[in-house]
Amino acid sequence: MKSYLSLSIKELKSQKLMTALIIIAIVLSTIMTTVIGQSIAILQNLRIEQARSFNGDRHVSFHQLTKNQVDKIKKDSRIYQAGTSIALGTSKIKDSGISVLVKEYDKIGLSNYPKLTKLKSGNLPKNDNEIALDENTLKLMGIKPKLGMTVSMNLDISLLKDTIPAYNYTANFKLSGILEDDYTGYASGIVNGIVGKGTSENFLPKRYALSSLDFKVRQQDEFQEIVNQLAKNIGLPHDSIQYNWIYLNALGIQFEKDNSNDDSISIIILVSLFVALLVLLASGLVIYNILKISVTKKIKEYGCLRAIGAEPKQLYKLIILQVLILCAIAIPIGVIVGIISSESITTMVTNILNPNILLANNNTEITELIHKNSNAYLFPLLVSSSMSLIFSLISALPSAIYASHVSPKTAMAGTTTKIKRKIRKEKTIKNFERHLAWLNLKRNKGRTIITILSLFMSITVFVALSEFSNVLDVSKSVSSLKEGDFSLTNEITGFDKSTLDKINSMKDINRTSFIKYSEYKQEEIDTNINFENSGEMLKIIGIDEQTLKDCMPSITDSTLEDFKNGSICFIKNPVAISTPGIKTKYTSLKPKDSITINKKQLEIYNTIDKMFILQGKGWLNGVDIIIYDSVYDTLTNKDKFNQINIYAKDKSDLEQIRLSIEQICKNNPGSHWISYIESDKQLKESFKQIEFLAWAVILFVGLIGTLNIINTTNTNINTRINEIGVKRAIGMSNSSLYKMFLWEGAYYGIFAAIFGSIAGYASAIIINMATIEKLDFANIPILSISQATLVSILACIIATLIPLRKVKKMNIIDCIDIN
Known part of the structure; x- marks a missing residue:
């Protein structure tokens, strides 16, 4: 055994079916982990974009600042993207429950709210006394919008903690632009209006001419400490600090705790790791199953090698080297297909749905955004490849250890198995094929458990992922207000x-x-x-x-x-x-x-x-x-x-x-x-792209899980060709043979569905904690469990038909003599 590589390659070539099935298993597991890693990164990025669109591209806002305070904060190198705004007051729209918050922004301040810059017609205000409002707000005000017209508004303004009544005044503005309708403000009762630079100086007394400063913090791990220091440096009271909590939660930034802060981002990471682990376990069980059966079939050959001087560690290296060769072939293929799949899913989303919700002007912009983020996540690629390799090697270890410890004498003489028969009561067999299928499952409990576990993992993954998309929706934070x-x-x-x-x-x-x-x-x-x-x-x-x-x-x-x-x-x-x-x-x-x-x-x-x-x-x-x-x-x-x-x-x-x-x-x-009809539509649309992408991942993983089922069942049947030949030789018809294996497939699917549904339900409970923040045992994902159960049983039954058609055409003697 001078060359392990040549012998390993020879072994792989002589067992084409085993080689192909293991490569498929490794490819599928790598595709799964790659798609999960890439797509979760994309999903998280989209979730951040959705959160940013709701309440501005800012981390925190300081309110009621003087010009000196603003200048002092802006000079601090620990912050960036600092923009100012001055509130001119709010104007209540009669008989609507809606108020218009009118603000004057500087250039950066306005860019921090990209949703406000989307125009239906006209231009954003540039000069003093110019205003831009959305079309529906103008209609609520009883105004038929026309660019250049005068819009009169009764405004009132007060300080956060004021000792005197609010300051009321009437202001006339020139309508310079009509904004895209934004109904999400209906939930809170506040919509926005933008005025041009210098407008506040024309209307506000000095007492109320205070600025709000929106900014981001560079060192996110020190976020709260920096915010506290900045506030202390300018003597800003706590009531004047506003956190953009929806955006901060999406980014995973730890900030001052209150009832609105959640930790759903960590749940997303936890769910991703959980799903990836289940995927790798399912794939590892397939690899273990195939290698174990292969080693058992070649036990005589390994006995001969031991007899002519091969040491246990040499046989151990032989099996491990085979797996490494297969990984070298399969993992790159899986990574490439996984990346292409992630990109394809993204392309489907951008071609079908409106990208405006994610602050892009067209499909090209959002595609470039996601493509950029997809290319940036190299770490998930390395992790998925490493995990596939590690789990493949771990799956091969039991077979390698078994082969290395085989006794030459026992192996060459043939394995002797002691058969213990239980004393059973006589009973009528109502369905012979079903009875025989049940005995076959009980005869090799190890193989049965491994097969069921593989299906169990796929079902659990499907049910868990079907609940996963709910965690990503940050629009629920807004829609819950109405x-x-x-x-x-x-x-x-x-x-x-x-x-x-x-x-x-x-x-x-x-x-x-x-x-x-x-x-x-x-x-x-x-x-x-x-x-x-x-x-x-x-x-x-x-x-x-x-x-x-x-x-x-x-x-x-x-x-x-x-x-x-x-x-x-x-x-x-x-x-x-x-x-x-x-x-x-x-x-x-x-x-x-x-x-x-x-x-x-x-x-x-x-x-x-x-x-x-x-x-x-x-x-x-x-x-x-x-x-x-x-x-x-x-x-x-x-x-x-x-x-x-x-x-x-x-x-x-x-x-x-x-x-x-x-x-x-x-x-x-x-x-x-x-x-709230239009508000609901807009909130749903904001999540539709993310939900679609999440379900594309779910269906893709479900498809791969189905292929995993077919792979496992195909291996199971092809390694029992000798047994099939014996059954046919003693008179079993092709019809009974089909029924027996169909019953086996149905049993695999039923048991896997039962245990997988329970595990999936448990996973769903954990995932739902991200949205309701408590254990809810009443929310049973019946639909996803039913879908997974139906698909698994059908896949098991169909998977038995494909290899059986080939076996049916084989000569009985060839079946018995096949190696």
């Missing part, structure tokens, strides 16, 4: 019961929900709550039964009855905001605490994170007491509905609902309404 398709709001007088009944009676209405809302300063209400912060408000919120169930999907009938009779309630605690260097206290109530409101005792059933906000009002920090509808009436002596949310049946035909809502608002002075 309810329904339409909202009618009246903060002062509210709506009476007859109005709600009238809406419910409309034929196009699916259902309604409502909010009864009262807010109090601490001294305005009789309560035993020990407030830790004097600035915290107390809010009493009455909700309907369905909204109550939405807050707690697992609520029982007895618990619901307790809510209705007013013995228990939900609590949302104030947001805990920490100020650098100052220990800030805040109220923190816990489940089972007892509170009293207006002499009515309530027990806290649980705390929730959901914010109940009246449309266009904004959320005030404080203690929210969420109670049932009728209990609210008792506690507050009020029975009006402050907000009614409407859910339509058919979203394609809403004209009649609009007309009815408009009439209701006219009949109830102080009311306003808003449609």
Whole structure:
């Protein structure tokens, strides 16, 4: 054995089927890991772009700065992309619940909000008193937009913590440009308007002519420390610091913790590693299965080699060298195909969907963006190649050890197997082929377990990945701020019961929900709550039964009855905001605490994170007491509905609902309404590209998993040709032979589907924690489990037919004598 390489190559050539199957397994595993590595990197980049588009290309904003403070911050080398803006105030649009926030930006400041620079017609404001607004906002203002026309707006402005009333004034602007419609601001009740440089000097008193500074921090690992130092250097109070939390979370930057900060980026990385590990395990099981059977078949040859002087380590090296040769062939192919696949998936996305959501002007720009990021991720390529090589070698180790430890005498004499038969009770065999298939599975439990494990991994990967796309959607952070398709709001007088009944009676209405809302300063209400912060408000919120169930999907009938009779309630605690260097206290109530409101005792059933906000009002920090509808009436002596949310049946035909809502608002002075239909469309569109790309990866992995099933089953049948020949020689018909193997394939698929679905469900629970931040056992991915189960069983059955057709044509003697 002077040349291991020549002997290894000779071995591989003599076992063409084994060689081909192992190469396929390694290629598929490398493709999988490459596609996962590249595509997850692309997905994460798209997720960042989506987050950047929602609230600006900035990390943090400092508000209410003087010119000296701005200049001092800009000189700091630790920040970059620093742009300023000056707020001229907000203008409420009558009967809409929407306010226009008018700002003057410098060049960098405007570039930090690329969504604001997309024009439908005209130009961005260049001169003072020029303004640009989106077309739909102009229509809400009752203006038929025409470039050059005068737009009159009533504006009011105040400082963040002001001791005097807001400054009100009327300003006339020249409409220089009409922006692309942006409905995402409807969720918060704020849309944007841009004015030209110098406009603030014409209208604002010096007291209000303060700037906001948007910027990014270079050393992201020291982000919070740098922000705190910058604020301290200019004496900026904590209330004047605003974090772009959606963008920071997408980037994975650790910043000051509050209820809005999450760690979904780490979940994405964890899920990616988890899926890659399952893929490699599945591939490794295939390689192990093939090599183990191959070594067992060639045990006599290895015995001869040992007899003529081969040492155990030489046989060990022989097997390992074979795998290295196969890896040298398969891994480069897998990497190339994986990269091409990632690029192809991206091309499909850019050709089908609108790239404007990702801040690109056309398909070419977004393709270049993703192509650039795809080329930049060389590390995943090295990792995927290394992992494929390592797992292939690990998979080969048991077979190599087995071959190196074979006894020459035992191997050359032939393996003697002791057969132990259990004493069984006699019973009628109803289906001979199914019975024989079951005995075949039990006869070689090791092979059966390995095959089932390989299928099990593929199913688990599919189910896990199908839930993975939900983690990537940052638009949920915005869409969660609103309810329904339409909202009618009246903060002062509210709506009476007859109005709600009238809406419910409309034929196009699916259902309604409502909010009864009262807010109090601490001294305005009789309560035993020990407030830790004097600035915290107390809010009493009455909700309907369905909204109550939405807050707690697992609520029982007895618990619901307790809510209705007013013995228990939900609590949302104030947001805990920490100020650098100052220990800030805040109220923190816990489940089972007892509170009293207006002499009515309530027990806290649980705390929730959901914010109940009246449309266009904004959320005030404080203690929210969420109670049932009728209990609210008792506690507050009020029975009006402050907000009614409407859910339509058919979203394609809403004209009649609009007309009815408009009439209701006219009949109830102080009311306003808003449609979320366009807002929902825009939010969904912002995620559609990412979702499509995620599903393309899922389907691609599912396809490779199916090929993995065929590979495993094909190996299983081709290594049992001798057995098939014997069965045919003793009289088994081709029909019975087919049925036997089809039953085996069905058994493989069924067992793998059962265990894979359980593992996939467990994976889905872990992945869902990224979005709901708690364990939710009720969210069972039935669809993806059903799809994976059906595909695996069909693939197992089909995989048995392909090699059986070849075996069927073979002579019985050839089958028995085949090596």
